[in-house]
Amino acid sequence: MRRDLILGTAGHIDHGKTALIRALTGIDCDRLPEEKARGITIDIGFARLTLDDFDLGIVDVPGHERFIRNMLAGAAGVDLALLVVAADDSVMPQTREHLELLQILRVQHGLIAITKCDLVSAERLERVEAEVRKLVAGTFLAKAPIIRTSVVTGQGLEELRAAIVAVCQRVGPRPIGEWFRLWIDRVFVLQGHGTVVTGTVESGSVGVGESLALLPAGGVYRIRGLQRHDQPVDRVSRGMRAAINLAGLPREAVYRGCMLATPDLVTPSTVLSVELTAYAPLRHRQPVHVHLGTAEGLAVLALLDAPELRPRAVGLAQLLCRDPLAAVWDDPLVVRDSSDQHTLGGGRVLQTGLGSLRRRHTQPVQLLRRLGEAEPSERIAALAGLAGPAGISATECVARAGVNPSELDTLMQRLQSDGRVLRLTVAGRSAWFDPQTIHSLEERILQLFTEAHAQAPTATHLPRRVLQSLTLRYPAELVQAVVDRLVAAGRLLASGPLLAVAGVSPSLTEAQARWLAQIETTYRDAGCSPPALPDLAQTLRVPLQSISELVHLAVNRGVLVPINAELYWHRDNLEPIKRLVAERLAAAGPEGLTVAQIRDLLSTTRKYAVPLCEYFDRIGLTRRVGDVRLMGRTP
Ligand SMILES: Nc1nc2c(ncn2[C@@H]2O[C@H](COP(=O)(O)OP(=O)(O)O)[C@@H](O)[C@H]2O)c(=O)[nH]1
Ligand SMILES: [Mg+2]
Numbered sequence: 309m310r311r312d313l314i315l316g317t318a319g320h321i322d323h324g325k326t327a328l329i330r331a332l333t334g335i336d337c338d339r340l341p342e343e344k345a346r347g348i349t350i351d352i353g354f355a356r357l358t359l360d361d362f363d364l365g366i367v368d369v370p371g372h373e374r375f376i377r378n379m380l381a382g383a384a385g386v387d388l389a390l391l392v393v394a395a396d397d398s399v400m401p402q403t404r405e406h407l408e409l410l411q412i413l414r415v416q417h418g419l420i421a422i423t424k425c426d427l428v429s430a431e432r433l434e435r436v437e438a439e440v441r442k443l444v445a446g447t448f449l450a451k452a453p454i455i456r457t458s459v460v461t462g463q464g465l466e467e468l469r470a471a472i473v474a475v476c477q478r479v480g481p482r483p484i485g486e487w488f489r490l491w492i493d494r495v496f497v498l499q500g501h502g503t504v505v506t507g508t509v510e511s512g513s514v515g516v517g518e519s520l521a522l523l524p525a526g527g528v529y530r531i532r533g534l535q536r537h538d539q540p541v542d543r544v545s546r547g548m549r550a551a552i553n554l555a556g557l558p559r560e561a562v563y564r565g566c567m568l569a570t571p572d573l574v575t576p577s578t579v580l581s582v583e584l585t586a587y588a589p590l591r592h593r594q595p596v597h598v599h600l601g602t603a604e605g606l607a608v609l610a611l612l613d614a615p616e617l618r619p620r621a622v623g624l625a626q627l628l629c630r631d632p633l634a635a636v637w638d639d640p641l642v643v644r645d646s647s648d649q650h651t652l653g654g655g656r657v658l659q660t661g662l663g664s665l666r667r668r669h670t671q672p673v674q675l676l677r678r679l680g681e682a683e684p685s686e687r688i689a690a691l692a693g694l695a696g697p698a699g700i701s702a703t704e705c706v707a708r709a710g711v712n713p714s715e716l717d718t719l720m721q722r723l724q725s726d727g728r729v730l731r732l733t734v735a736g737r738s739a740w741f742d743p744q745t746i747h748s749l750e751e752r753i754l755q756l757f758t759e760a761h762a763q764a765p766t767a768t769h770l771p772r773r774v775l776q777s778l779t780l781r782y783p784a785e786l787v788q789a790v791v792d793r794l795v796a797a798g799r800l801l802a803s804g805p806l807l808a809v810a811g812v813s814p815s816l817t818e819a820q821a822r823w824l825a826q827i828e829t830t831y832r833d834a835g836c837s838p839p840a841l842p843d844l845a846q847t848l849r850v851p852l853q854s855i856s857e858l859v860h861l862a863v864n865r866g867v868l869v870p871i872n873a874e875l876y877w878h879r880d881n882l883e884p885i886k887r888l889v890a891e892r893l894a895a896a897g898p899e900g901l902t903v904a905q906i907r908d909l910l911s912t913t914r915k916y917a918v919p920l921c922e923y924f925d926r927i928g929l930t931r932r933v934g935d936v937r938l939m940g941r942t943p
Contacts (some may be wrong), residue, residue, distance in 0.1 A: 312547035313476055314365045314508050316386035318379070318410055320400035321348060321371035324423035324459065325392045329368050331459040332469065333357050334585060337368035342360050343736075350375055352382035352493060354549060355504075356537045359469055363478045365508065365537075365549035372403050373649075380642060381602040382411060382492045385508035387547060389480050390472075391449060395428040395456075398436045404653065408587065411447055412517060412654025413640045417479050419452045420444065426458040429723070471792070484546045485497035485511030486712045487570040490600035492655075495562050501533065503557040505568070506550065507602070512570065513545030520554070520568040523634035524576035525561060527552040535714070565603035567634040574707045576632035577660040580607075581676050582641065584625045590617040595646040600629055600639060605698065606630045606646065607690040612665060612673050617653070624676055625655075635660045637679070637687070637710040656680075660708060683712045685719050689728045692742045697782045699732070699739035708767035721807050732793065735785040749782060749790050754799065756810045765815045768864040769806030803864065814861055817852055822856045823850050828867050831878040836885065836912040838877055871923045885910050885920075886929060893930065893939045900936030 313886060317325040333547045337353025338344060339351040357364040369382040383389075389410050393403055401601040410418070419681045422436055428882050440928040444450055453471040457464035486669050490507040498504050498837060514520065519530045533553035534541050535758065544550035552568065567574070569789035580598075584590070607630065627643070635641075636720050639657040644650060658679040671693075678690035687709040692700050702720055711719060723729045729740040753775060760774040761767065767927055777786050791807065794800040816824065826848055831838050841859065845852040859876060863870040868876040892909055901909075919936060924930040930937040 309362055310363055311476070311481075312365070312477060312545070313387040314367060314385055314391055314547055314549070315388050315472070316367045316383050316410075316415070317390050317392060318383075318393070318403075318406035319371055319392035320397065320402040320406075321373075323371060323389075323392045323394035323397060323400070323403070325349070325371060326353070326368055327459045328390075328392060328421060328457060328468075328859075329353075329355050329366055331457075331462075331465055333366065335366075337366075344436055344677060348372060357472075359476070360473045362473065363548075364472070364476070365399060365547075366547075367508070369406075370886070371387055371406070373402055373405070376402075376409075376644075377604055377648060380413075380604070381491075381493050383409060383413050383415070384493075384601045385510050386410075386413070386415055388475050389415050389416065389449075391420045391444075391452075392437065393420065393422050393440050394424045395422050395433055395436050396424050398440050404443065406888045407443065407447060407449070407656075409642060411561070412585075412642050412651070414656075416448050416473050418449050419468075419475050420449060420454045421464070422454060422456045424458060424460075425456045425463055426460045427673060431730060444937075450520065483545070484513055486714055487512045487573055487706065488512035488572075489570075490550065490552075490567070490568045492562065492566045492568065493564055493602045495559065495564065497559050497845075498553065501553050502555070503559050504535075504551050504553045505557075505562060505566075506552070507568070509544055509546050509548050509550050510601075510650050511546050513543055514570075515543040520552075520572060520688070521571040521574070522554075523567045523569060523574055524632040525566065526576075527557075527561070529557045530569050531555075532902065541706070565601070565605075566728070567601065567603070567884070569634070570873070573703060574634050574636060575661060575704075576634045577658065578629045578632050578633050578755060579661050579664055580627040580629065580633065580641070580657055580681075581612075581659040581665070582625050582627060582657055583622065583654045584617065584643065584657045585622045586617040586619050586653045588650065588652045589618055590623075590625075590643075590653055594652075596652060597644045597646055598629065598633070599642040599644065600633055600635055603632060603633055604648075609643065613668055613834050614667075622655075624673060624674070624741060626662075628664060633660075636707045659691070659694060679709070684709060684715070685728070685803060687711070687742075688719060688723060689742070691819055692729050693741050695746075696742065696745050697786055699734065699741045699786070701737070701739055721733055731876040732786075732789045734783070734789045746790060746793075749778070750788070750794055750799075752778060753787070753791060753794060754809055755801070757807060758812065761809060761812045763859070763886065765860045766812055766820060767859060769801070769803045769808040771806055774807075820854065820858060823848060824852065824861065827855070827858055828862055828899060831862075831868060831876065832880055834878070835881055836910050838875065838881075838916075840874060872919045875919050879918055886924075888937075889924065893937065896940070900933065900938045902936055906937065 319325050330336050333355040333901045335355035338349050343350050353368040355366040365381040369379040453472050455464050455468045489510040492505045492507045494506040516531050519528050521528050532555045535551040592615045594609045595774050596607050596609045607627040610626040617623045635657045643653040675690045675693045679687050688705050691709050702716050730743045730746050731740050756774050760770045795802045799810055801810050845855045903917050925932050928940040931940045
């Protein structure tokens with residue numbers, strides 16, 4: 309079966325990388341006029357090599373120290389590296405630097421070519437080869453084949469081809485990946501076609517007619533055409549170089565460092581939480597230059613383990629970036645000094661979009677560490693823990709926890725049944741939470757209501773504003789969802805808009821109980837002329853405050869019915885007059901009844917008849933048309 313892999317060159321300037329690729333493929337990767345004029349590689353160049361079953365996309369990178377950013381852009385997505393060392397020069401600074409960068413980028417396969425063998429003696433060659441062996445000891449190239457070549461004599465070229473095939477065979481079969489991602493390395497406009505971008509497909513596959521999100525900008529564009537090695541194709545997939553023509557994409561909206569991805573999966577962020585290995589001493593709050601895929605940007609380094617990270621030490625850190633980056637869990641990244649001259653460290657992305665952390669935030673820092681683990685369910689649980697009250701959506705786990713979309717449902721269900729995440733519908737959307745977050749919110753809610761019950765001993769139910777203080781820490785929709793959950797579990801009791809803690813009943817003093825009984829009797833005896841609260845307070849010789857609390861309690865018990873803000877009716881007196889009014893309305897037909905007629909019917913006064921009629925309108929018993937009441941919708 310044919311396999312698509314990417315081979316990247318590496319090595320010091322003038323060591324013969326471009327010449328060797330030309331000798332292997334016939335393609336000159338130095339395509340820029342300036343490259344031709346100066347005879348050096350400035351930007352990455354591309355070639356194709358078909359060997360055996362392997363279709364290799366070749367990325368030839370510049371060796372000059374000033375163009376390390378271009379080397380890094382080219383190295384994104386490389387499957388195997390060809391490290392080139394010139395026999396006359398031997399190991400030079402960028403030989404070391406490129407090797408270090410390949411290691412940081414986790415390139416795992418490769419081979420070594422010693423070039424310009426026509427220029428040196430056999431002894432010299434032996435020495436160079438020994439130096440190279442020493443250089444690569446302990447790296448992924450420790451056991452790599454070393455091939456002696458010359459493009460002048462043609463020495464070693466056949467051997468090199470065979471060695472490349474052997475290395476390709478060792479690159480284990482890799483899953484294509486379920487979703488598409490490509491770092492853009494070039495952009496150009498093709499007359500009559502519009503904007504075309506190129507890059508190495510990192511993961512997944514995509515076809516003509518499908519749409520991709522452009523990040524960090526965020527637009528979604530349809531693929532109008534695809535090319536591979538200058539030939540139109542229907543699809544491209546992981547391990548291929550691809551040129552993508554996107555419909556309606558303005559040239560100026562896109563640049564090297566943008567990413568194309570399956571829509572709705574990646575959210576760019578300015579805060580990258582990372583696991584970092586120091587290559588030079590790293591200080592807290594140090595300004596740095598970050599390279600991620602083909603993207604780069606300025607950031608401030610915040611160390612989360614200690615104020616300093618010594619060379620070779622591994623630690624957790626956050627990169628507080630000036631501009632958002634489209635990073636994904638486990639993406640390798642390189643950290644260089646702020647002027648981009650020296651490599652300071654390398655690592656991988658653990659989390660994106662988290663707020664900035666401090667060293668003393670021990671719990672989130674531990675969760676961050678757990679995001680580094682191999683087990684996807686472990687990572688989802690850690691992600692939910694880090695998200696706190698914000699919760700996570702299932703699709704978020706794809707980019708942020710490295711979970712395959714096809715495995716999401718099973719994983720979420722298993723985590724849920726193990727009690728490691730908790731699912732809630734918040735504002736109509738499914739979200740997953742750390743159970744601890746929800747349980748402590750539940751306890752807070754119950755506690756606030758219990759406290760409020762203690763403050764208002766006569767109240768059976770309480771308004772939701774009791775929970776107002778929670779909205780500082782929790783989204784209002786989440787509080788609502790957790791209240792619903794408590795109601796569903798029977799731990800809170802709902803009565804219309806009011807809530808009560810199950811099992812808490814009003815605690816009345818002896819006097820209050822007596823007053824309550826007197827209030828209820830007074831209202832029942834008052835018939836259709838119930839008292840106003842201040843009058844009641846006076847007759848019963850009870851403070852007005854207590855009267856209104858107890859009237860509220862009577863309302864909550866359903867004994868009194870509020871007619872308006874000041875007027876209450878005993879339920880025993882209300883039902884008969886509702887029936888009476890309904891009967892008389894039915895008899896009156898379209899003529900209706902005036903307020904005066906209703907007043908006389910109930911043998912009361914206008915003072916009561918007007919609010920009663922308005923109450924009847926509200927509950928739908930009557931309907932006001934001009935000066936008369938007609939039968940309402942719910943007679
Ligand atoms: N004699 C000799 N010269 C070589 C060989 N390979 C490359 N060169 C020369 O070395 C110089 C740098 O080569 P180039 O491929 O541009 O180096 P790069 O910077 O690593 O891409 C050019 O002048 C080449 O002609 C070789 O095998 N033998
Ligand atoms: Mg070159």
